[in-house]
Amino acid sequence: MKVFIVISALFIFIGAQAQTHVFKPLPYAYDALEPYIDAKTMEIHYSKHHQGYYDKFMAAIKGNSALESLSMPAIMASMNEFPVAVRNNGGGYWNHEFFWGSMTPGGRVLPDGALKNRINTQFGSMEKFLEEFKNAVMSLFGSGWVWLIQQNGELKIVTSPNQDNPLMNMPEGSIHPLLAIDVWEHAYYLKHQNKRAAYVDDFLKVVDWNAVSKRYL
Amino acid sequence: MKKLEILPEFRLDFPYTLPVLDYEYSALEPFIDARTMEIHHTKHHQAYVDNLNKALGDDALISKPLLHLFEKAGEIAPAVRNNGGGHYNHSLFWKILKINGGAKPEGELLNHLIRTFGSLDEFKEEFGKAAVSRFGSGWAWLSVDEENKLFISSTPNQDNPLMSVAEKRGYPILGLDVWEHAYYLHYQNRRPDYIKAFWDVVNWSEVEKRYLSIIK
Numbered sequence: 413m414k415v416f417i418v419i420s421a422l423f424i425f426i427g428a429q430a431q432t433h434v435f436k437p438l439p440y441a442y443d444a445l446e447p448y449i450d451a452k453t454m455e456i457h458y459s460k461h462h463q464g465y466y467d468k469f470m471a472a473i474k475g476n477s478a479l480e481s482l483s484m485p486a487i488m489a490s491m492n493e494f495p496v497a498v499r500n501n502g503g504g505y506w507n508h509e510f511f512w513g514s515m516t517p518g519g520r521v522l523p524d525g526a527l528k529n530r531i532n533t534q535f536g537s538m539e540k541f542l543e544e545f546k547n548a549v550m551s552l553f554g555s556g557w558v559w560l561i562q563q564n565g566e567l568k569i570v571t572s573p574n575q576d577n578p579l580m581n582m583p584e585g586s587i588h589p590l591l592a593i594d595v596w597e598h599a600y601y602l603k604h605q606n607k608r609a610a611y612v613d614d615f616l617k618v619v620d621w622n623a624v625s626k627r628y629l
Numbered sequence: 630m631k632k633l634e635i636l637p638e639f640r641l642d643f644p645y646t647l648p649v650l651d652y653e654y655s656a657l658e659p660f661i662d663a664r665t666m667e668i669h670h671t672k673h674h675q676a677y678v679d680n681l682n683k684a685l686g687d688d689a690l691i692s693k694p695l696l697h698l699f700e701k702a703g704e705i706a707p708a709v710r711n712n713g714g715g716h717y718n719h720s721l722f723w724k725i726l727k728i729n730g731g732a733k734p735e736g737e738l739l740n741h742l743i744r745t746f747g748s749l750d751e752f753k754e755e756f757g758k759a760a761v762s763r764f765g766s767g768w769a770w771l772s773v774d775e776e777n778k779l780f781i782s783s784t785p786n787q788d789n790p791l792m793s794v795a796e797k798r799g800y801p802i803l804g805l806d807v808w809e810h811a812y813y814l815h816y817q818n819r820r821p822d823y824i825k826a827f828w829d830v831v832n833w834s835e836v837e838k839r840y841l842s843i844i845k
Contacts, residue, residue: 460818500764553711554786555765555809574765597766597809598818606672606810 432481433473435466436509444517448614450603458512461598465504465575472497488577489584503575507557510577511592516620523621527590527628534567542616545569545593549612555596562588562628571595590627591619630791631775632800633696635842637724638717643691645678647671648720657726660826662815670723673810677715677787684708702792710794714787718768721804725839727832734833738840745779752781753828756805759783760824766808771836772799777844783807802839803831 438458443451472495473479479487479498484506491499522528522538535541548558548569556573563586570578578587593599593615600611633639650670655663684706685691690698695713702710733749734742746752752771760769763783770782772790774797782790782797790799805827812823 456817464818496764553707554767597813601809601813602817605668605814606676 432483433466433470433505435463435505438512440517445515445618448617449515449600453600453602456602457508457594457599461596462505462508465501465508468497469501469505472501485579485584488579489582491580499580500575503577503580507575507577507592507594510589511594513623514591514593514620515615515618516623517618519616519618520620520622523625525625527625530567530628546609546612549593549595550609552595558593558595559589560591560624562590588627588629591624630700630798630800632843633694633791636696636800636839638720639694639696641695641717641720643682643685645681645695645716647675647678648723650723652727657728657830660728660829661726661812665810665812665814668814669719669806669811674715674719677712677719680708681712681716684712696791699789699791700793702788702794710792711787714789714792717791718787718789718804718806721801722806725803725832725835726830727835728830729833731829732833734837736837737844738833738837741779741840756781756803757821757824760805760807761821763807769805769807770799770801771803772797772801773840773843774799800839800843802843803836 438454441451442454442458445454479494484502487494487498487502488506491502494502522531528538531538531541535544545558545560548571552558552571554573556571557575557577558569558571559578561568561570561578567590572578572580577592578589593612595608600608604611604614647670650666653663654666654670657666681695690705690709695717698705698709698713699717702714705713733739739749742749742752746755756769756771759781760783763769763785765785767783767785768787768789770784770790772780772782774780780797780799782795782799784790784792784795788794789804790797790801792798805824807820807824812820816823816826
């Protein structure tokens, strides 16, 4: 019996180790981004929407050992080969995790360094970059995301519909996402309703620019 | 599309204006809440109207009825397609809503639904599937095609079955907005609950009227 328990525990341990795709805890409390992003939005966004994408993604790849062990960036690089449920829910799972990691209570300013220099060189100033970023958010029609990415050493502001992202169907490692804002209405409707511009302004107050600059290569 | 001129929305033309609702914002409570209705009508729909007028500007397109613009949805500016679709879709949506007290479609439409889908419940189930599986923003539709057949479809964003870009084209007689703004204040992530509630606020006599005018 004892041996059985030890062996079982060992298998559970190995099983846990082998789990590539995990649903990570939110890095802060639901109310930590108040008053900019409200606690109720955060709770539903994380525990319902994000959890829903993760669960449906896991169901979609169940029994496919290749997908179960491949990293998310590797899956996204070959997304065209997989069913739409993998794309929509895998994208939703990965995008939200990236989004949570782009924010922090109170926000953090962009530190001096390579990314700050690059933004100034490419956009003229931080203000001009923010203006372009906001314009991209305002002009996205329907559900989707707006990204700041690094590609071939250049910074780019790009948008993706629904739960797509800029990594999809691109060679792995060729795109480095730095910052993302969720522009699905569920990300802001309880607090901001149709006022998307106010949501962007509030989002920018909680962006963790320190984390963003660390993503820059 | 041969029967565009039959549709009540064929009369929509430039400069486009926000239609007045036939009921109070609170009229669809508790299925659709007053606050959602008010923001949906005065903010979202108004923005589509404003942006459509702006997008048409001094273009030659302003002289064409909106429904004719849909025939070239793949070629016109995205702002015209998106906001024009938003204006038409919402104009239809407000019309086909009304507290119905559990009423059902009747007569020829009911028979046609049963012939096509097996039963009214099976129709609702299939329509619900189209509405729940539309990923992202969009609409679910019941339409009549050129052969007078009923079909269910869904379209992304503010597209609709009248548009040349639709996978299957037809004349919509029933539409359900599944953008999150249509239900998020009351239902949040529970889109299936919103779809279920929709059946309590379908103005079936309006749907029937549209159906009969198209198949005639």
